[in-house]
Amino acid sequence: MSQQHERFYALERLQDLKGQISKGMAEMLSLRGKVEKYKESDLPRAQRLYLELQKERNHLVSALGEAQLFLQETEEYQLSAMGAKLQQGMQGFNLMATAYKPVYEAVMAFAGKLPDATQTTNAAIIGRLMNNVKMGYYPTDPVNIDLILKGITFPSGVTTNLLDPCCGCGKALRQVAQGNNCFTYGVELDESRAEEAQTILHRVGVGSFFHSRISNEAFHGLFLNPPYLSVLTEGGGRARHEKRFLVESLRALTMGGLLIYIIPYYRLTSDICRILSDNFTDLTVWRFTDSEFKKFKQVAILGLRKKRSDDPDTANTLEHYGYTPTAISVLTELAEGQYAVPAEAKTVSVFKGERFNEKELERQLRQSNSFQKLMSKNELDSAQKHPLLPLSIGQVGLIGGSGMINGLVSCDTPHIIKGRIVKVKQVDEHEQHNAKGMKMVTEVKEVISNKMIFNVLTPDGFRSLV
Structure with missing residues (x-):
């Protein structure tokens, strides 16, 4: 896809927010005028209009917050900071104030500066996004994986199952499992990377994770580094895989199982934070080391799966990190052994990728009882039978004629036997006479038959059995 046709989710969403913010501010100004108009003559109507004004303000505050995250993604940090100030000011703004003009001008000026995906003036922004895309593939930095591992304790005496729903070439999951008595499972969409992963992971499913079949609650650990910065599909649909992978994969994790979720900090949106807080406990967020964080803005979110329950306070805390990355601690500060992987043994009974995988098929055939029974027929054929x-x-004749009993016969009186079939021709003549006894015709009937002959050589001499 050429650069002029690249359509990034962040730019598309900022264009939508540009319209929402402008329209929302104009609507607030209109509603404020109507409240003023009816507050003396029709108080109930003025009260209803005021409630609408409050809702519109809430929508505008939400849009300003969302714009900040996408501006962080596009590295428009000054504009993002401006949005944060406007959001804070709008939250505390007195809706019955008469000085709406300065607020209106400030919000509209901010909206006017937001990038427009339909124009070519955003070449610099597109360039920054393109530098980070790498076809959606972000191998996790080995140094930061080691820092994560420092904070994890694996059980002794139990083989733990680890799953990576987008494993790439498998190196990250292999590093996590190395020396920790783990069985590794990965799923990879790209066939070339999946082929490489098969050489270092125990089992690899090829194809889309969303169309794979995998046992629920069978994994002790979930290593999830999903694709970032998803572009729009050909049909125009928007897809951000950070959320979808989290939703679809958490069911594979056992209760108490460890989540390692690696995403850019600006993807700590309200919906993702709510999913995390409702399904995991002991959640912590850690920033990658400075050099790596500068490139991809990655954070590692660690937590233990729990039964689903609402936890809005934790969700709000996580969401705050999306706006203030400087408040996130660096991975070097993660305490040693802070998280323990469950010690309960688990069985992965179902693990099938979307597409046909020869190596996985070979493995399944080796474990199949039906395949073993099929192969055992060869043993039956080679065994001595009675x-x-x-x-x-008639059966003796068939066996002898086919040559199956030719050769040495070992018994009390050893002998050599060879069977053969010869054709025997028999001619019968039958004369027919008339009533006076005179010979009329001679009927000749020829019959050809097979005769079985066994030639036997014994210690006492040669014998022929017919």
């Missing part, structure tokens, strides 16, 4: 009943004379 008839259940004595052979009939």
Whole structure:
């Protein structure tokens, strides 16, 4: 896809927010005028209009907050800071104030500065986004994986199952499992990376994770570094995989199982934070080391799965980190052994990728009882067999004629036997006479039959059995 046709989610969303913020501010100004108009003559109507004004303000505050995150993604940090100030000011703004003009001008000026995905003036922004895309593939930095591992304790005496729903070439998951008595499972969409992953992971499913079949609650650990910065699909639909992978994969994690979720800090949006807080406990957020964080803005979110329950306070805390990355502690500060992987043994009974995988098929056939039974027929064919009943004379003839009993016969009186079939021609003549006894015709009937002959060589001499 050429650069002029690249359509990034962040730019598209900022364009939508540009319209929402402008329209929301104009609507607030209109509603404020109507409240003023009816507050003396029709108080109930003025009260209803005031409630609408409050809702509109809430929508505007939400849009300003969302714009900040996408501005962080596009590295428009000054504009993001401006949005944060406007959001804070709008939250405390007195809706019955008469000085709406300065607020209106400030909000409209901010909206006017937001990037427009339909114009070519955003070449610098697109360039920054393109530098980070890498076809959606972000191998996790090995140094930061080691820092994460420092904070994890694996059980002794139990083989733990680890799952990476977008494993790439498998190196990150292999590093997590190395020396920790783990069985590794990965799923990868790209066939070339999946082929490489098969050489270092125990099992790899090829194809889309969303169309794979995997056992629920069978994994002790979930390592999730989903694709970032998803572009729009050909049909125009928007897809951010950070959220979808989290929703679809958490069911595979056992209760108490450890989540390692790696995303850019600006993807700590309200919906993702709510999913995390409702399904995990002991949640912590850690910033990658400075050099790596500067490139991809990554954070590691660690937590233990729990039964779903609402936790809005934790969600708000997580969401705050999306706006203030400087408040996030660096991974070097993660305490040693802070998280323990469950010690309960688990069985992964179902693990099938979307697409046909020869190596996975080979593994399944080796474990299949049906395949073993099929192969055991060869052993039966090569084993010594005895008839259940004595052979009939016809069966003896067939065996002898086919040559299956030719050769040395080992018994009390050893002998060599060879069977052969010869054709025998028999001619019968039958004369027919008339009533006076005179010969009319001679009928000749020729019959050809097979005769079985066994030639036997014994210590006492040669014998021929017919």
